[in-house]
Amino acid sequence: ASTSIAGTSTWCGACALLHRAFPPLSIAQPQPSTVAKQAAMEKRGSIKVAGVLRGMVQVPSFESKVGELRAEVARLLELSDPTTVKLIAGGRTLQDDSMTLQHYKVTPQSRVLVIKGAAAQAALGAQQAQQDAEEARLAHLDRLKATLDKVASRDGRGLTDKYEFSLENQAGTQMSLKESDRKALVLGLALHEKGKASLEAGRLQDALAELLLAEESCTLVNPSVMEGIDNVAMLLLDIVWCCYKLQDISRLGVCSDRLASARHMLETAHGSSQERLRLLHGNFSPEQATYVRLELLEGVVAFHSGEPATARRHLQAAQARWQRLQLSETALLQLAEMGYTHKESCRALRFSGGDLAAAVEFLTEQRVKDQEWRSQRKRQREWNNERTKYGKTASGKYVDQEALNQLCQLGYEKSLAAEALRQAENDAQAALDVLSSPVKRGALQLGIIAQQMLEETEGPQSVKASHVANLVTMGYKEKAARGALKATGDKVTAAIDHLQ
Numbered sequence: 001a002s003t004s005i006a007g008t009s010t011w012c013g014a015c016a017l018l019h020r021a022f023p024p025l026s027i028a029q030p031q032p033s034t035v036a037k038q039a040a041m042e043k044r045g046s047i048k049v050a051g052v053l054r055g056m057v058q059v060p061s062f063e064s065k066v067g068e069l070r071a072e073v074a075r076l077l078e079l080s081d082p083t084t085v086k087l088i089a090g091g092r093t094l095q096d097d098s099m100t101l102q103h104y105k106v107t108p109q110s111r112v113l114v115i116k117g118a119a120a121q122a123a124l125g126a127q128q129a130q131q132d133a134e135e136a137r138l139a140h141l142d143r144l145k146a147t148l149d150k151v152a153s154r155d156g157r158g159l160t161d162k163y164e165f166s167l168e169n170q171a172g173t174q175m176s177l178k179e180s181d182r183k184a185l186v187l188g189l190a191l192h193e194k195g196k197a198s199l200e201a202g203r204l205q206d207a208l209a210e211l212l213l214a215e216e217s218c219t220l221v222n223p224s225v226m227e228g229i230d231n232v233a234m235l236l237l238d239i240v241w242c243c244y245k246l247q248d249i250s251r252l253g254v255c256s257d258r259l260a261s262a263r264h265m266l267e268t269a270h271g272s273s274q275e276r277l278r279l280l281h282g283n284f285s286p287e288q289a290t291y292v293r294l295e296l297l298e299g300v301v302a303f304h305s306g307e308p309a310t311a312r313r314h315l316q317a318a319q320a321r322w323q324r325l326q327l328s329e330t331a332l333l334q335l336a337e338m339g340y341t342h343k344e345s346c347r348a349l350r351f352s353g354g355d356l357a358a359a360v361e362f363l364t365e366q367r368v369k370d371q372e373w374r375s376q377r378k379r380q381r382e383w384n385n386e387r388t389k390y391g392k393t394a395s396g397k398y399v400d401q402e403a404l405n406q407l408c409q410l411g412y413e414k415s416l417a418a419e420a421l422r423q424a425e426n427d428a429q430a431a432l433d434v435l436s437s438p439v440k441r442g443a444l445q446l447g448i449i450a451q452q453m454l455e456e457t458e459g460p461q462s463v464k465a466s467h468v469a470n471l472v473t474m475g476y477k478e479k480a481a482r483g484a485l486k487a488t489g490d491k492v493t494a495a496i497d498h499l500q
Contacts, residue, residue: 045058045059045060045061045062045064045101046058046108047059047069047101047106047108047110047112048110048111048112049073049111049112049113049114050111050112050113050114050216051113051114051115052077052114052115052116053073053076053077053114057069057072057073057076057112058072059072059101062100062101062102062106062107062108063100063101063102064100064101065097065098065099065100065101066087066094066095066096066097066098066099066100066101066104067082067097067098069087069094069101069112070082070083070085070087070094070097073085073087073114077114077116079116084116085114085115085116086114086115086116087112087113087114087115088112088113088115088219089104089105089106089110089111089112089113090104090105090106090110090257090258092104092257094106094112105257109248109251111212111216113216113219177225178222180220181221181222181225184217184218184220184221185217185218185221185225185231187214187217188214188215188217188218188221188231188232188235189214189231190214191210191211191213191214191217192210192211192214192231192234192235192238194210195207195208195210195211195214195238195242196238198210199211199238199241199242199245204242204245204246205246207242208239208242208243208246211235211238211239211242212239214235215232215235215236215239218231218232218235226265226268230265230266230290232262232265233261233262233263233265233266233290234262234290236258236259236261236262236265237259237262237290237293237294237297239255239258240252240255240258240259240262240297240301241293241297243255244297244300249304252300252301252304252305255297255301256298256301256302256305259294259297259298259301262294263294263298266290266291266294288321288324288325288350289325289350291321292318292321292322292325295314295315295317295318295321296314296315296318298310298314299311299312299313299314299315299318302314324353325350327346327349327350327354328349328354331345331349331354331356331359332345332346332349334356335348335349335356335359335360335363338360340363344363344366345359345363348360348362348363348366383401387399387401388462388486388489390415390418390419390422391422391462392422392462393422393423393425393426394425395425397425397426399418399421399422399426400421400426400428403421403426403428403431404417404418404421406428407420407421407428407431407432407435410432412435415448416435416441416444416445416448417431417435419444419447419448420432420434420435420444423444457479458478458479458482459478459479459480459481459482459483459486460482460483460485460486461482462486463482463485463486463490464485464490467481467485467490467492467495468481468482468485470492471484471485471492471495471496471499474496476499480499481495481499484496484498484499
C-alpha cells in the first residue's frame with residue numbers, strides 16, 4: 001500500500017530527495033513458519049544476551065519486570081545476589097527493576113549486555129572500585145577481540161596489535177587515553193570498518209552484527225573521551241542505515257534513541273549551532289553532508305513511527321542542507337584544469353562553501369598537510385620496526401619513544417637508554433637514576449653485551465619459546481628458527497615460509 005502526505009512544494013521536494021536517497025521499501029511477507037516462530041518468541045520472552053552470559057534467557061513475556069530478568073540471569077550465573085548483575089540494552093542501563101522490559105524497548109531483536117559485579121563495587125573503596133571496573137572492562141574487551149578475530153576470518157582480514165593508535169579531537173589535539181579506552185576504541189573502530197565493508201558488499205546481516213558489536217565496544221569507553229570526537233555518532237548513523245536497508249520496519253521504529261544519541265554526540269563535538277566548526281573553519285562547512293544524512297534518517301524513522309509532522313520537519317531541513325552542498329560545474333571544471341582530481345575538487349568546494357578561491361587555498365594547504373602526514377607515518381613505521389629490537393618491559397609494553405629521546409638528548413647511548421627504560425617499566429626518572437650511577441650503568445652495559453653474545457650464538461631471545469619449540473620439532477635449527485620468528489613478527493607460518 002502506498003502512503004501520501006499533502007504538503008507544500010518544499011515538502012514535495014523533500015519527498016523527492018527522500019525517494020532518491022532511500023529506495024522504496026518492498027518488504028517481503030515472512031513465511032508462516034517465521035511469523036509463528038517470532039510470535040512464539042515474543043510470547044515467551046526469549047532475550048539474546050551477551051557479555052559474561054551468552055545465548056538466550058527466557059522470561060514469561062516482554063511485559064515482565066526488569067527484576068525478573070535480572071533474577072534469572074543471576075540464577076544462570078549462580079550468583080546469590082541479583083543486584084551484582086548489570087544489564088544494558090540499546091545503550092541504556094536497565095536500572096529500575098519495577099519497570100517492564102517493554103519500557104526499556106527490549107524486543108526479540110534486542111541484545112542485552114550482561115556485566116557482573118556492578119553493585120558489589122559500590123561497597124568497595126573508590127580506588128578499588130575503579131581498579132575492578134578497569135579489569136572488568138579489559139576482560140570484556142578481550143572477549144570482543146576474540147569475536148572480532150572470528151568475524152575477520154570470513155574475509156581474511158585480522159586485527160593486529162602491531163600499530164600505533166592515536167585520537168585527535170575537532171581542534172586537531174591528540175587525546176591521551178587509558179589502555180582500556182584505547183583498546184575499546186580500537187576494537188570499536190575496527191568493527192565499524194568491517195561493518196561498513198560488509199554493508200557496501202550487501203552482506204546486511206553480517207554488517208548489522210558487526211556494527212552492533214562495534215557499538216557494544218564503544219559503550220565501554222569513558223564518556224569524557226567521546227566529548228570531542230564524532231566517530232561513535234557516525235557508527236550509530238550506519239546502524240540505522242543498515243536497519244533501513246534490511247527493510248525491517250519494526251527495527252527502524254526503535255532506532256530513534258540511536259539517532260537522538262548521534263545528534264547529541266555531534267552537537268557535543270561540533271557545538272549546538274556548529275559554532276566549534278565555525279571557530280575552526282570560519283564559514284566553511286565540511287560536515288554538512290553528515291547532517292544531511294542525520295536529518296534524512298530522522299525523517300525516515302519518524303515517518304515509520306507514525307509522526308508525519310516530525311518527518312516533514314526533518315526532511316525539509318535535510319533538503320535545505322542538501323541544496324547548500326550542490327556544486328558549480330564551472331568551478332569543478334576550473335579546478336580540474338588546475339590539475340586537481342574530481343574527488344579533491346568536490347571536497348574542497350564543499351569545505352569552502354562553493355568559494356573557488358577558498359577551495360584553491362584549501363587544496364594547497366591540504367596537499368602540504370598530506371605530505372606532512374605521510375612523513376609522520378613513515379617515521380612512525382620506522383620507530384615501530386626499531387622498538388622491536390629493544391624488547392618489551394615486564395608488563396609487555398614497548399620502550400617509550402618520548403622518554404628515550406629525552407635520555408638520548410642528555411648524551412646517553414640509545415641502546416643503553418632503551419635498556420634502562422625497559423627494565424624500569426618506562427619510568428624515565430628511574431632509568432635516569434640507573435644511567436647516572438657508574439656502577440649500575442656498568443652492570444647494564446654488561447647485561448647488554450651478554451644478551452648480544454647470547455643472541456649471536458643462539459639467536460634472538462625476544463620471540464616466544466613455544467613458537468621456537470614448534471619450529472624445532474619440524475626439524476629447523478633453533479638459531480635459524482629464532483631468527484626467522486624475529487624477522488616475521490613472531491608468526492610461525494610466516495617464519496616457515498621465511499626458512500624455506
